[in-house]
Amino acid sequence: MTFSRIGGWAAIGFAVLLAGTNLILAPSGLPLIGDPANEAADYFGAHAGLIGISGTLAVAAWLLAVLFGAAVVAVVRSSERTRGEAWAVVGLAGLVLQNATFTVFTATRLALTATDGTATEALWALNEALFAFNGTYLATAMLGLSLAGLRSGLIRPIHTTLGLVAGALQLLGALLLPLVFNDPGAVDLIGLAGWMLWVVWIFWYGIVLIRTRAPSTEHLLAPNPAAA
Template identity: 50%
Template sequence: MSAMGFPRISGFAALGFAGLITLGNVIAVPAGLPAAGSDTDLDEISAFFAEQSAIVGASSALTPAAWVLATLFGAGVVSVLWRAELHRREAWSLVGFAGLILQNAAFSGLIAIRLALTSTADDGTAAVVTLWALYEALFALNGTFLALALIGLSVGGRRAGLSRPRHARLGLVSAALLFLSATLTSLFIGQESLFGLLGLAGWLLWVAWITAYGITLIRLGSSHAPTRR
């Protein structure tokens, strides 16, 4: 691994992270995972978590590895950008890395609530109402942390010459969609709206962005420093 170089390791970590979070959704969503912010009936929510506990468990089992890979990716970007940022007295990469750590923590809470719902779905509506309300609120606010990661690593990567302009723009557009979705959904939590579509679009762009970033880090190699493009 040392011969490969840490930037390349973090690049493969980015690709692994994108693959795992996509696979987790491929497992859970077709099985009927209720969407946060939708008008799904509480009885349907209870039925899903009671009957599909194996599906929830399988998709949740992927997430610990995903959190490790996200952290490796962020640390790799910091390792590449830090020297140039110190010279300019900036810390955009640390802003982005903080966003990744915070989204890991927030999504840990989301997965924990999903697993708790599989254990309490048969116990009564009150537990489901409480846990689902907490899930929706945390899901909405998680877009803030993703936006922070996208902004910090996009701006830092572009200013150091690591990222191309179109890649940085992709990250900023994704950040804007996710932040707008988090802000509006938190104001209208529990009401059916189009705000979820903003979050979905931002999430898809986020996956494309981190995949492109991973490829950039892999190509960079351990012996190349970023140059202005």
């Protein structure tokens, strides 16, 4: 299996894990940004097992996200080098930063399941802040990988537009949430719309990578006439 296909399946796996985890957590009453700390404490204390499972799935998702980003870099790097560009590297950096942020985000969720109540308010505030600012890194990933794919002929303009719109929504949410932290209201919907488009974008990108043919290596095996 070529590396591009590995990255493609990783992207699809990431999207499935991401959507599946949230479909499991959402009906359980998962608290959102702006909800009181005592409600968050009650939820995480009562759903420690469910949060533990979601944390395990997150570990797999982080690995898959990096494989996806690396595959895009591998496919487009020759084209980008010719133009003196590095949009794919920008996108991969966004994915790595997203992983780092969500590692701490997930760790605070796990900590909330075991807190004795004294640190609940601080942990919940940190969890909310991490989630709010994570949109910045998702926007960076979609900006870089969308432009890299478009300018290298890997993805179509409509796919790029989807990524840029999703990234813009994520970035807008990250910019606005600190201003309405305790009562996000419609700002939460902006982030949610961007997140849903992000899942579709990365799933679609995975299909593209799976269908991408590996560059021919026959010229590397052919005899060199000049050496004869």
